[in-house]
Amino acid sequence: MKVVVLGGDGFCGWPTALHLSMQGHEIVILDNLSRRNIDNELEVQSLTPIQSISIRLEAWHQVTGKTITYQRLDVATEYDRLLQLISDLQPDSIVHFAEQRAAPYSMKSSWHKRYTVNNNLNATNNVLAAIVETGLDIHLVHLGTMGVYGYSSVGVRLPEGYLTVKMTADDGAEVEQEILYPSNPGSIYHMTKTQDQLFFAFYNKNDEIRITDLHQGIVWGTQTRETRLDDRLINRFDYDGDYGTVLNRFLMQSAIDYPLTVHGSGGQTRAFIHLQDTVRCVELAITNPPAAGERVKILNQLTETHRLIELANMIAEMTGATIEHVPNPRKEADANDLAAANAGLLDLGLQPTTLRQGLLEEVTDIAKRFAARCDRSRIPCASHWTKQIAETQGDDDQLTLTLHS
Ligand code: NAD
Ligand code: USQ
Numbered sequence: 001m002k003v004v005v006l007g008g009d010g011f012c013g014w015p016t017a018l019h020l021s022m023q024g025h026e027i028v029i030l031d032n033l034s035r036r037n038i039d040n041e042l043e044v045q046s047l048t049p050i051q052s053i054s055i056r057l058e059a060w061h062q063v064t065g066k067t068i069t070y071q072r073l074d075v076a077t078e079y080d081r082l083l084q085l086i087s088d089l090q091p092d093s094i095v096h097f098a099e100q101r102a103a104p105y106s107m108k109s110s111w112h113k114r115y116t117v118n119n120n121l122n123a124t125n126n127v128l129a130a131i132v133e134t135g136l137d138i139h140l141v142h143l144g145t146m147g148v149y150g151y152s153s154v155g156v157r158l159p160e161g162y163l164t165v166k167m168t169a170d171d172g173a174e175v176e177q178e179i180l181y182p183s184n185p186g187s188i189y190h191m192t193k194t195q196d197q198l199f200f201a202f203y204n205k206n207d208e209i210r211i212t213d214l215h216q217g218i219v220w221g222t223q224t225r226e227t228r229l230d231d232r233l234i235n236r237f238d239y240d241g242d243y244g245t246v247l248n249r250f251l252m253q254s255a256i257d258y259p260l261t262v263h264g265s266g267g268q269t270r271a272f273i274h275l276q277d278t279v280r281c282v283e284l285a286i287t288n289p290p291a292a293g294e295r296v297k298i299l300n301q302l303t304e305t306h307r308l309i310e311l312a313n314m315i316a317e318m319t320g321a322t323i324e325h326v327p328n329p330r331k332e333a334d335a336n337d338l339a340a341a342n343a344g345l346l347d348l349g350l351q352p353t354t355l356r357q358g359l360l361e362e363v364t365d366i367a368k369r370f371a372a373r374c375d376r377s378r379i380p381c382a383s384h385w386t387k388q389i390a391e392t393q394g395d396d397d398q399l400t401l402t403l404h405s
Contacts, residue, residue, distance in 0.1 A: 150184025161298025217271025267335025
């Protein structure tokens with residue numbers, strides 16, 4: 001298959017591009033390298049020493065004999081070039097990772113809110129509009145988020161995207177309808193993913209585009225079978241207060257004897273998936289497209305759910321790390337339950353990597369190995385969800401606010 005990977009230089013996109021290339025697919029990466037620029041803005045670097053995209057691609061060719069091509073392109077602003085590229089390449093699938101994905105970054109200031117909305121919504125709409133304009137039958141696979149459902153302890157297992165609701169008609173009859181599960185985003189970033197869902201529903205209804213939306217949980221881990229093949233292929237590892245996600249942060253913190261930063265009580269329950277499973281899920285999605293005319297296929301891409309305090313305790317037991325309950329910079333429920341259906345990907349053949357299997361390996365292979373590259377001053381989460389929270393907790397996020405004011 002010919003596959004275009006939008007955002008193929010990022011944390012999930014890079015290992016996915018390698019995995020699909022290894023499976024024999026022809027891969028073209030389009031990326032504007034905005035994530036690398038955001039590292040410059042935030043004055044932080046990936047814990048792992050990632051190489052430039054050209055060194056990465058050269059290394060892949062040397063190690064495997066396979067070729068991945070790359071073009072620098074902003075999917076959100078360069079519509080004409082995007083259209084031309086899709087028309088010329090005629091891909092079977094487009095995998096769309098090209099969005100600003102950090103909730104704390106999206107909440108730093110009004111500039112960051114507007115950037116995240118402009119970037120993410122225009123990127124998604126541009127891809128969809130371009131697919132329609134080319135007239136090609138291209139399957140779009142999008143990386144969405146479990147966060148679209150919200151974390152409000154509904155007491156039932158969350159379905160895969162759709163909900164059957166019953167309403168009473170004027171004549172008293174009961175009417176059933178299937179709707180998108182009600183959105184309940186917890187950040188501007190998550191809100192863009194709920195809007196993406198509406199774009200997909202509309203273009204699917206109007207233009208019959210084949211779309212798979214993968215509602216992914218928090219990804220943990222760093223390496224995959226392919227990125228381990230050569231040091232020049234190493235994947236990025238974000239540990240800072242904006243881009244570092246909770247489990248990878250805890251693993252890194254334990255490796256450098258930094259107390260595990262549990263927000264509030266740690267009663268928040270979240271969905272998780274290992275990066276190796278992420279790349280496999282995308283492969284399963286592109287090889288199992290919805291049929292022509294089928295509604296948007298929504299799959300929950302998670303393998304386990306955990307309460308944050310349980311994760312922290314597990315890591316503390318394994319490594320001797322200490323735990324610190326820090327004031328929560330976010331506006332979110334202090335505790336919630338979460339259960340979600342994930343039969344779609346399991347039925348397609350996903351065999352989950354469980355948390356206990358990979359945790360220690362991750363601490364020693366990555367976090368300890370590159371500990372010297374960590375800037376401890378970048379660990380605290382300094383993006384507050386509201387002015388009031390910032391005032392109560394002390395807003396030490398002035399640098400970026402000043403840069404963009
Ligand atoms: P990332 O920031 O590491 O990668 C995103 C890539 O897209 C970067 O290389 C960036 O330069 C590129 N990009 C962003 N905007 C672009 C644009 N306008 N044009 C071209 N390229 C652009 O993020 P990630 O962790 O790899 O996440 C990828 C996708 O998966 C995101 O959409 C995210 O919402 C989703 N996701 C990630 C996680 C996670 O835990 N990392 C969990 C669930 C869902
Ligand atoms: N948290 C801590 N301590 C920390 C960092 C975070 O307790 O040091 C808490 C947060 O308050 C939150 C939870 O951990 O309750 C998750 O935070 P996170 O930063 O790991 O994840 P989140 O902001 O939800 O975003 C990440 C990705 C995003 C993806 C989402 C999947 O950055 O792209 O969409 O996970 S999900 O959470 O399922 O919506």
